[in-house]
Amino acid sequence: MTALGKLFRTTAFKLSLAFLVLSAIGAGLVLTVVAWQVEALVDEETARTIEAEATGLAEQYGQGGIRQLGLVIEARSREPGSSLYLLTDYAGQPLAGNVARLPQGVLDRPGFVETQYETVGETTNDRHALAKIFLLPSGFRLLVGHDLRDRARIGGVMVHALAISLIFLAALGALGGLFVARRVLRRIDAMSNSAQAIMAGDMSQRLAVIGSGDELDRLALNLNEMLGRIDELMAGLREVTDNIAHDLRTPLTRLRNHAEAALRLEGDKSDYRAALERTIEESDGLIKVFNALLMIARAEAGTERAGMSEFDLGQAARGIADLYEPVADEAGVALHVDIEPGLRIMGNRELIGQTIANLLDNALKYGAPTPSEPRALLPVSSSSVQEKSDAVAAPGAAPADVALSVRRVGAGIEVAVADHGPGIAAADRLRVFGRFVRLEGARSRPGSGLGLSLASAVARMHGGAVRLADNGPGLRVVLALPARPATLSEAAIPRLEPPR
Amino acid sequence: MSSMRILIIEDDRDAAAYLVKAFREVGHVADHAADGLDGYDLAREGAYDVAIVDRMLPRMDGLSLIGALRAQNVETPVLILSALGQVDDRVKGLRAGGDDYLAKPYAFSELLARVEVLARRRPKGASEETTYRLGDLELDRLSHKVVRAGEEIILQPREFRLLEYLMQHAGKVVTRTMLLEHVWDYHFDPQTNVIDVHVSRLRAKIDRDFDTPLLHTIRGAGYMIRDSAR
Numbered sequence: 232m233t234a235l236g237k238l239f240r241t242t243a244f245k246l247s248l249a250f251l252v253l254s255a256i257g258a259g260l261v262l263t264v265v266a267w268q269v270e271a272l273v274d275e276e277t278a279r280t281i282e283a284e285a286t287g288l289a290e291q292y293g294q295g296g297i298r299q300l301g302l303v304i305e306a307r308s309r310e311p312g313s314s315l316y317l318l319t320d321y322a323g324q325p326l327a328g329n330v331a332r333l334p335q336g337v338l339d340r341p342g343f344v345e346t347q348y349e350t351v352g353e354t355t356n357d358r359h360a361l362a363k364i365f366l367l368p369s370g371f372r373l374l375v376g377h378d379l380r381d382r383a384r385i386g387g388v389m390v391h392a393l394a395i396s397l398i399f400l401a402a403l404g405a406l407g408g409l410f411v412a413r414r415v416l417r418r419i420d421a422m423s424n425s426a427q428a429i430m431a432g433d434m435s436q437r438l439a440v441i442g443s444g445d446e447l448d449r450l451a452l453n454l455n456e457m458l459g460r461i462d463e464l465m466a467g468l469r470e471v472t473d474n475i476a477h478d479l480r481t482p483l484t485r486l487r488n489h490a491e492a493a494l495r496l497e498g499d500k501s502d503y504r505a506a507l508e509r510t511i512e513e514s515d516g517l518i519k520v521f522n523a524l525l526m527i528a529r530a531e532a533g534t535e536r537a538g539m540s541e542f543d544l545g546q547a548a549r550g551i552a553d554l555y556e557p558v559a560d561e562a563g564v565a566l567h568v569d570i571e572p573g574l575r576i577m578g579n580r581e582l583i584g585q586t587i588a589n590l591l592d593n594a595l596k597y598g599a600p601t602p603s604e605p606r607a608l609l610p611v612s613s614s615s616v617q618e619k620s621d622a623v624a625a626p627g628a629a630p631a632d633v634a635l636s637v638r639r640v641g642a643g644i645e646v647a648v649a650d651h652g653p654g655i656a657a658a659d660r661l662r663v664f665g666r667f668v669r670l671e672g673a674r675s676r677p678g679s680g681l682g683l684s685l686a687s688a689v690a691r692m693h694g695g696a697v698r699l700a701d702n703g704p705g706l707r708v709v710l711a712l713p714a715r716p717a718t719l720s721e722a723a724i725p726r727l728e729p730p731r
Numbered sequence: 732m733s734s735m736r737i738l739i740i741e742d743d744r745d746a747a748a749y750l751v752k753a754f755r756e757v758g759h760v761a762d763h764a765a766d767g768l769d770g771y772d773l774a775r776e777g778a779y780d781v782a783i784v785d786r787m788l789p790r791m792d793g794l795s796l797i798g799a800l801r802a803q804n805v806e807t808p809v810l811i812l813s814a815l816g817q818v819d820d821r822v823k824g825l826r827a828g829g830d831d832y833l834a835k836p837y838a839f840s841e842l843l844a845r846v847e848v849l850a851r852r853r854p855k856g857a858s859e860e861t862t863y864r865l866g867d868l869e870l871d872r873l874s875h876k877v878v879r880a881g882e883e884i885i886l887q888p889r890e891f892r893l894l895e896y897l898m899q900h901a902g903k904v905v906t907r908t909m910l911l912e913h914v915w916d917y918h919f920d921p922q923t924n925v926i927d928v929h930v931s932r933l934r935a936k937i938d939r940d941f942d943t944p945l946l947h948t949i950r951g952a953g954y955m956i957r958d959s960a961r
Binding site: 515551558561581 | 834836838889911915916917918919920921923924925928929932951
């Protein structure tokens with residue numbers, strides 16, 4: 232039952248059944264109309280024959296009166312397959328012809344009539360004829376008629392044709408429905424098997440796409456895209472957990488060591504105080520890293536979307552520049568600000584502000600021309616770094632300056648932070664977006680290695696991107712954002728509520 | 732500093748006990764409710780200066796509690812304390828009727844500073860004065876003029892707002908994040924000591940040429956402007 236029951240419940244089966252019923256009704260209607268038309272045609276033909284015979288008989292009557300008419304009728308009646316004739320006198324007594332009996336009163340009304348009849352020597356009464364009655368002088372009556380067997384036969388042929396065509400229709404419909412149902416069913420079953428495998432934990436599985444471009448293919452493509460997105464989010468989540476496990480372990484260990492050292496301490500109150508203060512400082516650093524990680528993860532998942540509003544990006548950037556201006560001043564760095572007015576975007580002002588702050592912070596920290604601290608990853612061959620270092624190591628190098636600009640570029644807005652520091656070697660430019668990646672020169676300075684990761688996550692959340700470029704010499708970080716709201720497809724990402 | 736009545740609605744008993752003890756140590760009166768409904772009853776009956784409400788509470792969650800209090804015209808300032816510290820969580824909290832929002836984990840000095848500033852807000856209209864005076868320092872909020880001992884001090888707009896916020900809360904500790912929130916309208920932790928640099932610039936303008944310093948650094952907490960001559 233199950234396989235058959237499943238088939239009966241499928242949409243394909245129901246659809247083919249409906250089509251079958253509809254086409255049967257259609258075929259029946261067509262055949263009925265054709266039958267009607269043919270019958271009308273037969274009737275017309277019969278009537279014309281009757282009229283022609285009557286004309287002939289009228290001529291005979293004109294020539295030889297009732298006697299000759301009687302003789303002609305007798306003669307014609309005996310011919311095989313002849314028409315029907317009946318000649319009666321004024322009292323209704325038959326004088327000549329091959330019709331033995333008629334229903335009462337048929338002969339009373341002249342003109343065409345459809346009637347039952349019996350021929351001479353027959354007893355059946357289900358013979359039907361189309362006949363015309365003529366009134367002759369002196370009360371004689373003449374009936375000329377034609378059997379309707381042909382018409383009935385045509386009707387029979389039609390019914391037969393209908394029956395046969397219905398059988399063919401049913402067979403074809405059932406086969407077609409079965410074929411479609413099986414084909415569609417098999418693909419849907421395959422999809423649901425894949426889905427089960429994915430649910431069981433094999434996230435690498437994808438739904439089969441056969442390349443026909445039909446609805447099922449499109450569905451599979453869309454679902455695959457969704458699975459890809461889920462996969463990405465899960466990978467991000469995994470990365471965060473891995474990072475928390477690996478990179479928070481070091482500061483946690485340090486924190487624990489401080490506390491232990493304080494316990495072993497044999498000093499006075501102020502020593503304990505100092506130890507505790509260091510412990511708190513250490514834990515504050517941890518909290519900061521933790522918050523940054525969370526913020527990156529949430530920006531990547533698109534869950535900060537609720538905080539989106541329209542705001543003036545230039546003004547926000549100016550606010551941040553204003554915040555950092557004294558810091559730059561103190562560090563002896565000239566901060567140039569170049570902001571185009573009226574650049575509004577739809578976004579999370581808080582996150583974008585923080586991103587710009589991070590970029591400025593980086594530029595102020597690492598952007599000074601200090602060749603002793605080139606920014607490069609440890610394993611990278613030092614040649615490219617060396618070049619850069621040489622370029623800025625020249626005595627009397629350009630005074631430290633950092634430029635912040637916000638400009639419309641094409642359909643988007645670009646926020647650029649440029650410095651004249653040692654820059655980042657082209658080989659490292661992709662790597663620095665990874666979480667906790669800190670280049671060699673930066674390791675000795677405070678920072679978490681999360682700034683660019685956050686920038687990149689925030690940019691992507693807004694449908695933009697971050698790119699690193701050579702500022703010849705130095706680094707130019709460009710945060711490119713679309714001027715209009717983030718794309719619809721991204722807005723459709725469901726919100727992930729944090730667990731309570 | 733005058734003593735305040737503080738209501739702590741927090742289901743974590745350790746955290747609550749720590750807060751009650753810490754507030755008492757600095758001279759305030761603190762009560763504790765362990766769930767949303769008890770907290771609601773206490774907040775409605777007692778005349779508290781500030782309520783500290785955890786967002787996730789048994790029996791009635793923090794945001795509903797605040798909504799219910801506001802519906803009953805209880806205008807006690809509320810500080811929301813929450814493990815959910817992201818931007819939109821904060822927006823949700825403030826929209827629900829909270830007056831301030833602090834993410835866990837927090838420093839007690841930060842919480843104390845915020846609570847004291849919140850309590851001060853109560854008498855409406857008090858902060859609507861157009862001129863703030865502190866010792867020989869005078870700030871006119873309408874003309875944006877700052878005068879100390881008869882001498883006009885020229886401040887940048889941002890410096891003016893910094894001083895304005897400090898003077899509005901004269902005698903209270905104001906933390907770096909509070910300054911960032913109210914003067915720059917950002918809620919993140921700046922990586923470097925950006926706020927310190929701004930404050931030291933302001934200090935250079937208002938204190939350097941005078942005998943009595945007004946702007947003080949409170950170690951481990953933030954800043955305070957007060958007339959130490961008194």
